[in-house]
Amino acid sequence: MIPSKSHGVWAKLVKGEVQYSLKSVPAGLMVSRMKRETASGDPATLRRCIDEVYGFFEKYETILRDDIANIFGKEA
Amino acid sequence: MLVDFATVASKIESGETLFLAGDESLLERLPKGDWIGGTIPYFMDRKGGTTSKDAIFLSAAPEASGLKIAWYGERDLERLVPDAPDNGFSLIIIPATSPAHISYARNAPGYKGIFLKPIIGWIAGVHLDDLGRISPKVFNGATGESSDSKAIALHLELPRGKQASIGIVNLFRQGGGEVLSFEEEGFSVANCLVGGKKVNFAEYLVSGKIDTRLPLVADYSGTMVNVSFQSVDEKKGTVALYAPVFKNVEYRIAEPVQDYVASFSATMPSGSIEPAFACNCILNYLYANLEGKRTGTITGPVTFGEIAYQLLNQTLTYLEIVDTGK
Numbered sequence: 500m501i502p503s504k505s506h507g508v509w510a511k512l513v514k515g516e517v518q519y520s521l522k523s524v525p526a527g528l529m530v531s532r533m534k535r536e537t538a539s540g541d542p543a544t545l546r547r548c549i550d551e552v553y554g555f556f557e558k559y560e561t562i563l564r565d566d567i568a569n570i571f572g573k574e575a
Numbered sequence: 576m577l578v579d580f581a582t583v584a585s586k587i588e589s590g591e592t593l594f595l596a597g598d599e600s601l602l603e604r605l606p607k608g609d610w611i612g613g614t615i616p617y618f619m620d621r622k623g624g625t626t627s628k629d630a631i632f633l634s635a636a637p638e639a640s641g642l643k644i645a646w647y648g649e650r651d652l653e654r655l656v657p658d659a660p661d662n663g664f665s666l667i668i669i670p671a672t673s674p675a676h677i678s679y680a681r682n683a684p685g686y687k688g689i690f691l692k693p694i695i696g697w698i699a700g701v702h703l704d705d706l707g708r709i710s711p712k713v714f715n716g717a718t719g720e721s722s723d724s725k726a727i728a729l730h731l732e733l734p735r736g737k738q739a740s741i742g743i744v745n746l747f748r749q750g751g752g753e754v755l756s757f758e759e760e761g762f763s764v765a766n767c768l769v770g771g772k773k774v775n776f777a778e779y780l781v782s783g784k785i786d787t788r789l790p791l792v793a794d795y796s797g798t799m800v801n802v803s804f805q806s807v808d809e810k811k812g813t814v815a816l817y818a819p820v821f822k823n824v825e826y827r828i829a830e831p832v833q834d835y836v837a838s839f840s841a842t843m844p845s846g847s848i849e850p851a852f853a854c855n856c857i858l859n860y861l862y863a864n865l866e867g868k869r870t871g872t873i874t875g876p877v878t879f880g881e882i883a884y885q886l887l888n889q890t891l892t893y894l895e896i897v898d899t900g901k
Contacts, residue, residue, distance in 0.1 A: 518796075519796060523740075524883050524884070526690075528795050528796075530796040551691070
């Protein structure tokens with residue numbers, strides 16, 4: 500189970516405040532793009548990125564098992 | 576697997592959905608059906624690297640609950656993502672150096688929602704002796720049409736309980752050299768920033784005696800993305816690349832790979848991979864002399880560029896179908 504969208508780790512992930520080395524190709528590409536997009540500091544962009552990354556992890560939870568353990572294990 | 580024309584024709588006629596790679600003279604004679612294809616004479620087969628204009632590489636599509644084949648010109652490639660099924664994958668083939676190739680390479684990383692739907696594919700090419708003489712082509716098996724300017728995609732919807740997963744095997748890691756970044760984006764660049772200082776990129780490569788068989792490598796949060804060198808023109812002061820470089824991305828020249836075949840085996844993910852589709856890069860094939868050599872058990876066409884969501888270079892790319900149990 501991934502944590503809810505309001506969990507602080509999602510913002511840290513898309514802003515690159517914690518550096519993760521992700522195994523999944525789309526996860527790595529997506530998070531890298533989001534780091535560049537959220538660099539502007541625009542709150543609406545941050546919300547959009549969190550919505551998108553959350554939706555991605557929710558949809559592909561089985562495939563992303565290792566990355567989920569890496570990200571949320573580190574935060575726990 | 577690499578098979579003869581008659582075998583492919585018979586599978587098409589029996590209603591199988593196929594992803595094909597081979598010579599134009601073979602693909603253009605195939606019966607109509609649920610298939611797409613692209614031209615290339617280089618393959619990684621079970622026996623090793625093979626060059627052939629007489630055989631076709633066939634990848635059988637997984638069980639589908641729906642499929643759609645569509646053309647995409649340079650201006651409507653962005654439709655690829657909304658056209659893709661919610662659960663499934665899209666396999667796209669694009670002719671090398673075509674407007675669609677350039678457009679996809681530059682713009683795909685920015686397509687809305689691109690990472691939410693698995694997209695795999697490859698860049699069609701020709702025998703190196705035919706470069707500039709024959710254009711690479713892609714085929715729509717449903718209509719029998721071909722194109723040297725548009726991309727063809729097969730969108731495949733997977734049944735409930737299955738998901739598509741795209742992986743890569745990239746032997747290259749960032750080397751210990753300087754961080755390089757670019758103020759101009761594209762396949763051809765004049766300058767780069769080295770530690771924030773602008774220098775001519777061609778001059779930098781020549782004066783540093785940098786081996787341009789090694790790609791530029793960017794670390795995308797753990798996914799290593801290569802940009803390979805096509806040529807360095809010291810007189811004009813320009814560097815041509817096989818994929819575009821992007822602004823705000825940090826690149827380094829790759830660490831040299833001593834033994835490609837051994838490194839390949841060592842880099843393969845643990846456990847057995849049985850890809851529904853895979854492709855490897857012509858530059859790996861050439862630089863590592865892979866003709867006649869086996870690189871693990873993964874087979875597929877050897878291509879002029881690989882697509883795992885965005886355009887990649889010098890990277891083996893594969894598609895797996897995973898049981899989600901849901």
